[in-house]
Amino acid sequence: MSGPTPRDQSTPQQNQAMLDLDPALARQASGVHLSVQQAGLSFGGIRALQDVSFDVQRGEILALIGPNGAGKTSLLNCINGFYRLDHGRIGFEGLDITELPAHQIPIRGIARTFQSPALYSGLTTLENLMAARHIHMRSGMLDCLVYWGLAHREDIRHREAVEEIIDFLEIEAIRKAVVGTLPHGLRKRVELGRALAMEPRLLLLDEPMTGMNVEEKEDMARFILDVHELKGTSIMLIEHDMGLVMDIADRVVVLDFGVKIAEGAPDEIRDDPQVISAYLGEAHE
Amino acid sequence: MPTWVKRMSDTLPKLWLERVRRYRGSDKVAVRQKDFGIWQSFTWDEEYQQVRDFALGLSALGMQRGNRVAVVGDNDREYLWAALGIMAAGGTVVGLFTDVGPKEVAYVVSHSDATFVLAGDQEQVDKLLEVQPQLPLVKRVIYWDNRGMWHYQDQWLIEFGDVQGSWNPAEGDPDRLFEAMIEKGQAHEPAMFCYTSGTTGQPKGVALCHRNFIEVVKATGEVDPRHDTDNYLSFIPLAWIGGAALDIAPHAIDGAILNFAESPETVRENIREIGPDLVLYNSRLWETLVATIRARMLDSSWLNRRLYDLFLPIGYRVADLMLQRKPIPVLLHLAYWLGGRMVFKPLLSQIGLHRARDAYTAGSALSPDVLRFFSALGLPLRQIYGSTELTGGTLMHRRDALNYASVGEPIPGARASISPTGEILLSGPGLFLGYHKDPEETEACLYEDEQGVLWFRTGDAGHIDQQGQLIYLDRVKDMIELASGDRYSPQFIEGRLKFSPFISHALTVGDTSNDYVTAIVTVDFENVGRWAEKHGIPYTTLTDLSQKREVYELIRQDVEEVNRTLPASGRIHKFVLLHKEFDADEGEMTRTRKLRRRFLHDRYGMVIDLLYSDRQQLEIDDVVQYQDGREGRIRTTLHVESMVNEPAHP
Numbered sequence: 011m012s013g014p015t016p017r018d019q020s021t022p023q024q025n026q027a028m029l030d031l032d033p034a035l036a037r038q039a040s041g042v043h044l045s046v047q048q049a050g051l052s053f054g055g056i057r058a059l060q061d062v063s064f065d066v067q068r069g070e071i072l073a074l075i076g077p078n079g080a081g082k083t084s085l086l087n088c089i090n091g092f093y094r095l096d097h098g099r100i101g102f103e104g105l106d107i108t109e110l111p112a113h114q115i116p117i118r119g120i121a122r123t124f125q126s127p128a129l130y131s132g133l134t135t136l137e138n139l140m141a142a143r144h145i146h147m148r149s150g151m152l153d154c155l156v157y158w159g160l161a162h163r164e165d166i167r168h169r170e171a172v173e174e175i176i177d178f179l180e181i182e183a184i185r186k187a188v189v190g191t192l193p194h195g196l197r198k199r200v201e202l203g204r205a206l207a208m209e210p211r212l213l214l215l216d217e218p219m220t221g222m223n224v225e226e227k228e229d230m231a232r233f234i235l236d237v238h239e240l241k242g243t244s245i246m247l248i249e250h251d252m253g254l255v256m257d258i259a260d261r262v263v264v265l266d267f268g269v270k271i272a273e274g275a276p277d278e279i280r281d282d283p284q285v286i287s288a289y290l291g292e293a294h295e
Numbered sequence: 296m297p298t299w300v301k302r303m304s305d306t307l308p309k310l311w312l313e314r315v316r317r318y319r320g321s322d323k324v325a326v327r328q329k330d331f332g333i334w335q336s337f338t339w340d341e342e343y344q345q346v347r348d349f350a351l352g353l354s355a356l357g358m359q360r361g362n363r364v365a366v367v368g369d370n371d372r373e374y375l376w377a378a379l380g381i382m383a384a385g386g387t388v389v390g391l392f393t394d395v396g397p398k399e400v401a402y403v404v405s406h407s408d409a410t411f412v413l414a415g416d417q418e419q420v421d422k423l424l425e426v427q428p429q430l431p432l433v434k435r436v437i438y439w440d441n442r443g444m445w446h447y448q449d450q451w452l453i454e455f456g457d458v459q460g461s462w463n464p465a466e467g468d469p470d471r472l473f474e475a476m477i478e479k480g481q482a483h484e485p486a487m488f489c490y491t492s493g494t495t496g497q498p499k500g501v502a503l504c505h506r507n508f509i510e511v512v513k514a515t516g517e518v519d520p521r522h523d524t525d526n527y528l529s530f531i532p533l534a535w536i537g538g539a540a541l542d543i544a545p546h547a548i549d550g551a552i553l554n555f556a557e558s559p560e561t562v563r564e565n566i567r568e569i570g571p572d573l574v575l576y577n578s579r580l581w582e583t584l585v586a587t588i589r590a591r592m593l594d595s596s597w598l599n600r601r602l603y604d605l606f607l608p609i610g611y612r613v614a615d616l617m618l619q620r621k622p623i624p625v626l627l628h629l630a631y632w633l634g635g636r637m638v639f640k641p642l643l644s645q646i647g648l649h650r651a652r653d654a655y656t657a658g659s660a661l662s663p664d665v666l667r668f669f670s671a672l673g674l675p676l677r678q679i680y681g682s683t684e685l686t687g688g689t690l691m692h693r694r695d696a697l698n699y700a701s702v703g704e705p706i707p708g709a710r711a712s713i714s715p716t717g718e719i720l721l722s723g724p725g726l727f728l729g730y731h732k733d734p735e736e737t738e739a740c741l742y743e744d745e746q747g748v749l750w751f752r753t754g755d756a757g758h759i760d761q762q763g764q765l766i767y768l769d770r771v772k773d774m775i776e777l778a779s780g781d782r783y784s785p786q787f788i789e790g791r792l793k794f795s796p797f798i799s800h801a802l803t804v805g806d807t808s809n810d811y812v813t814a815i816v817t818v819d820f821e822n823v824g825r826w827a828e829k830h831g832i833p834y835t836t837l838t839d840l841s842q843k844r845e846v847y848e849l850i851r852q853d854v855e856e857v858n859r860t861l862p863a864s865g866r867i868h869k870f871v872l873l874h875k876e877f878d879a880d881e882g883e884m885t886r887t888r889k890l891r892r893r894f895l896h897d898r899y900g901m902v903i904d905l906l907y908s909d910r911q912q913l914e915i916d917d918v919v920q921y922q923d924g925r926e927g928r929i930r931t932t933l934h935v936e937s938m939v940n941e942p943a944h945p
Binding site for chain 2: 169170173174176177178180182183185232235236239240
């Protein structure tokens, strides 16, 4: 894929400097957890995002909704560094992360799941979750070769953390199952588990409930709420099931053709005429 | 009086305390539970402390002797400890199934006048919060899994551990206080209420006392000895009498080690890890297991499949000889031993039954195929029959008297008999105290004979054969009456006939206008066809095949087999092999392959007339409808086979 090329080649040090200049980014130290400002992104002639701005407050569940092709996933891809914005800024916990490479993002505390689960399908659930712990691992190659001592202790510690997630998501029964053999609904749960294994402070969920039956959706909604309640994780999720969005989200941001057309509490969004014509209206016809 | 009735003052907590004292200071395991992927063990000392703290805490919160405490939650160590704690404090455990709705929870909790409720997790707690206004008697709701409830503020709720911390250490030595509580218990006090879902109306609370449990467990132990090294996997709902009588009671009485699964979904995996010494599955699960094993064998390596094909027939031969109680030739024995080592044990270990000493089945009748299969693998399944009102199992098969048709014989101290109307009556030390707050229902289901023995009316129909084995037929209300006043069970006869691989369906006929039972049988074209080929019998169509003399002889053997399990009045006198199979497209069966009786009675009125006449055969000129809607014509002659004119069966 020929992604958009970064216009601004500034380094993290420069970003840090910019932070002092930008009062909007500085606000993040208080209530704002993630801030997207005038985000713009084009693929050739298609303008995927046009001057999109919004904040995710610390400890809230923000739903991003909109019709297909509205730019929701593109925006997530910009946040976690898969795409580079053409212009605009993304700040997280008072730090400009616009230019950070994708592998740096989880280390900063942002984890995500994908629309179609992107797991190591040849590995077991346990191994997938353990792999996600790598950002917290300290032992080097030599330690691992010897294993005894540091690496061994670290292995046990991480296994404990992973087992807690397995218990939390109630996936004990598939602990040793190869992920490729699991049904879709469970794979999505494993993927959430992998994101949790990174111990994020912000969780990006890209359609966590697609292709699930009603019961699986309810389970997933409960897990999302539990994560939010127990760990205080901020959550930004893309979801099409409006009923669920209205149930679990604190606030909703609506995108249409790359433009933010509304932002507010679920009830306000439901009654917004622009949203109804762009999105809800379609679904209810 | 039987030797095992030791002291009439025994209670479950007293016997449990004896176990605790016996194992004090040792690292003998009482309970295991898999948590975070690891089996965590708890010794008897640890269990003692948990139960003691819970019992003292519950009393401190206001539980009185004689109070009821309801429990709704999955099988867990906390469930066990709570149950023991409640009984130790002189209370009664009221079990509730986890899948009941808030309305039924409210009904049972208020009907039993429970003063406390244990609700395992958020799901159960939410049900109680929903019906809180209807439960003024309930002082506190206790939960042990706090997930999802981190922000619940309701003062009505309290965590398991907080209950254990509620007693006041200044009141004296906790061990002494706790053991004094246990000492006050009496054998006749109710230990548990098991609510049974009646077919009509509200569930009824079956009150069972300590003596019920103790004597039934001891009597069962006389048939199949138990050891304190036995491992059980506790997954049968503890609210059900099976769970209470097979898990909690043997743990307290015999010191059996209870293992709790990690989650309800991991039971199958956890069974493999534990390898329990004793299992009770319902018949449905056994059938599923056969299918699982057969499917796994198909996926297995070439060598494994060859070994399986080689040894399974040997297993079957040994199983058949054992069933007929005939000696097994030395060479066959040797081959069977080898097969056990190479194939059968590894196979059983796949489903966690390699260590199972006793394997029981309960519920509906199991097909002989399934029983024979497990016997061949060296795991003879034995039926348990009983009812909640008799503290669970009242009859069971003895190890040396396997029988595919019966549900076994009474355990020591218990008796079974048949009422004049054909109903099974049970009596024994497990006989319950009565339905809670329902003397009329209690009265209605009990019967006192001339010797003053109290019997429980099961509502089941059955009869007892010459060997003293009870044969279960059907629910009494589903029995059909003949002109003679005798009753028979269509479901039982048809079900048993269908166990034959050669019979696809059977319809029994006979009601108050007839003197005897007859049957219309349809043959399984594929299996009978293969059999005919093997025996050099030429045939063209199903119509042709079904009317062959030899096929009648073949089916006759199956009918004789079934007749042998029936009382004389309910046996099949005559049968006809139908020229076709029953067909859902013609409306003869539902899509789920249940017979449409009335339709069949109308459609085959001529055949039924034939069965109750002196004629031997009937010309048929029938129109059949094919799937594509076309119609075809069948002309043939149906024959009647009489079971009574021939030199009859024993």
